[in-house]
Amino acid sequence: MDIAWGTDNNLYDDQFYNREEEIGFLKSILNTSQFGSTPTILLTGIRGVGKTALLKKLQREFIDDYLVIYADFSQSYAYQTDKLSPNAIMEFLYDRIIKSAHEQGLKTLGKKLEKYFKTNDFHIKEILNFQGISIPIPKSEENYHKLADFVMDLPQMIYDEYSEEIKGVFIFIDEFQTIKDLDNELNGFLWYFRSKVQEQKNVAYMFSGSMSLTDSLIQDIAGKKGAFGGRMLTYELKPFSKEITKNYLDEKAANLKFSDDAFERFYxxxxxIPTYINLFAKLLPQNHLINEEELKEEFKKDLPFLAIHFINIWSKLTFKEQKIIISLLDKPLKRVEIARELNVTSGSLSNSLNSLQNKALIQLNDSKYEIIDYIFRAWLKNEYASKGVYPFRSI
Ligand SMILES: Nc1ncnc2c1ncn2[C@@H]1O[C@H](COP(=O)(O)OP(=O)(O)OP(=O)(O)O)[C@@H](O)[C@H]1O
Ligand SMILES: [Mg+2]
Structure with a gap:
């Protein structure tokens, strides 16, 4: 089987299926960068739809002509240790820029940077030795703005130095929603970021992340009144159509054989959603004709594997958050209705509702809250159906 694990997003080219239209579209837009007008793109899409895999694919496609920097904000040490700050973001971005530039062979960067440090009277914290090349690490604690300006200007400086070798610079920022951790510094950060992003003639930005399509962050960034003032292009990555799913399985998982009904049910x-397609396809029995009944049974059996990501998140929720989720299993509810179910005041739900939205577990749609992911819901329902109790506590 030529299918990637549902958790692997750095796919080999023969594992990466289709997305031709999407790639063509994004490529043509990103390619305008070589003429000095760079787009800013927000790539949205539900969890597991393939945003990260697509970003990495685009990175591979562009790497010969552009400097492409992929920065997954959730991989920063500061985020992982719950200490995200504007300063930490800049240091992380700096690290990603420098490493990408070196990986892509732009190796005389050290000198240019050193010159910049001197002329800007920048204190150097230490010199990092990266594959034999000295890279200064700016000392930033006492002057965030200096560091931020420096890091944000750096991609354009790299372009200016290497305009013979590269057509432009692309910065792909994944898991951008992590910046919500900035709390009351968020707004200022976004506006600053925007002003810098728009200053740069040859640097294009694409943001993405695991957020609900109704997430307020999307409005804060890309909405008319958001930091990018409607100048950001929002592009939604959609799940595979039925036909594409069919062709995908025929091509990459020829050992799976479905009756027509069973395939309908599979879809x-x-x-x-590629992550579920891949996980489920890997778990199904091969080389024998699967009928609809069998598929249903397999699905129930495999739910804990399909929902693994959500089970992790679920086990860390508070009891109150879990009860809110349970109240939404059958249908979307208004806030007052949830309060009634839980026998609490509506006001006391604010924190929990926010936290669940930030985790992209629920979303507000037409003034009702709903569970976003179908597999997550199916897993909880099935737990109850088979055990008679919801898994509030893990062992
Ligand atoms: N074009 C594709 N062809 C085949 N499989 C794919 C493709 N895109 C994604 N997948 C599969 O789907 C899984 C999820 O993709 P990915 O991690 O890119 O989703 P995502 O949208 O970034 O999700 P999240 O919102 O959780 O970050 C991958 O691990 C891979 O197995
Ligand atoms: Mg992703």
Whole structure:
């Protein structure tokens, strides 16, 4: 089987299926960068739809012509240790820029930087030795703005120095929603970031992350009144269509054989979301004709594997958050209705509702809260159906 694990997003080219239209579109837009007008793109899409895999694919496609920097904010030490700050973001971005530039062979960067440090009277914290090349690490604690300006200007400086070798610089920022951790510094950070992003003639930015499509962060960034003032292009990555799913399985998982009904059911169960398609396809029995009944049984059996990501998140929720989720299993509810179910005041739900939205577990749609992911919901329902109790506590 030529199918990637549902958790692997750095796919080999023969594992990466289709997305031709999407790639063509994004490529043509990003390619305008070589003429000095760079787009800013927000790539949205539900969890597991393939945003990260697409960013990495685009990175590979562009790497010969552009300097491409992929920065996954959730991988920063500061975020992992719950200490995200504007300063930490800049240091992380700096690190990603320098490393990418070196990986892509732009190796005389050290000198240019040193010159910049001197002329800007920048204190140097230490010199990092990266594959034999000295890279200064700016000392930033006492002057965030100096560091931020420096890091944000750096990609354009790199372009100016290497305009013979590269057509421009692309910065792909994944898991951008992590910046919500900045709390009351968030707004200022976004506006500053925007002003810098728009100053740069040859640097294009693409943001993405695991957020609900109704997430307020999307409005804060890309909305008319958001930091980018409607100048950001929002592009939604959609799940695979039924036909693409069919062709995908025929091509990459020829050992799976479905009756027509069973395939229909497979599509209903996975909703065309690549992460579920891949996980489920890997778990199904091969080389024998699967009928609809068997598929249903397999689906129930495999739910804990399909929902693994959510089970992790679920086990860390508070009891109150878990109860809110349970109240939404059957249908979307208004806030007052949830309060009634839980026998608490509506006001006391604010923190929990926010936290669940930030984790992209629920979203507000038409003034009702709903569970976003179908597999997550199916897993909880199935737990109850088979055990008679919801898994509030893990062992
Ligand atoms: N074009 C593709 N062809 C085949 N499989 C894919 C493709 N895109 C994604 N996948 C599969 O789907 C999984 C999820 O993709 P990915 O991690 O890119 O989703 P995501 O949208 O970034 O999710 P999240 O919101 O959780 O970050 C991958 O691990 C891979 O197995
Ligand atoms: Mg992702």
């Amino acid at each position: 209903t169960c996975t909703k065309g």
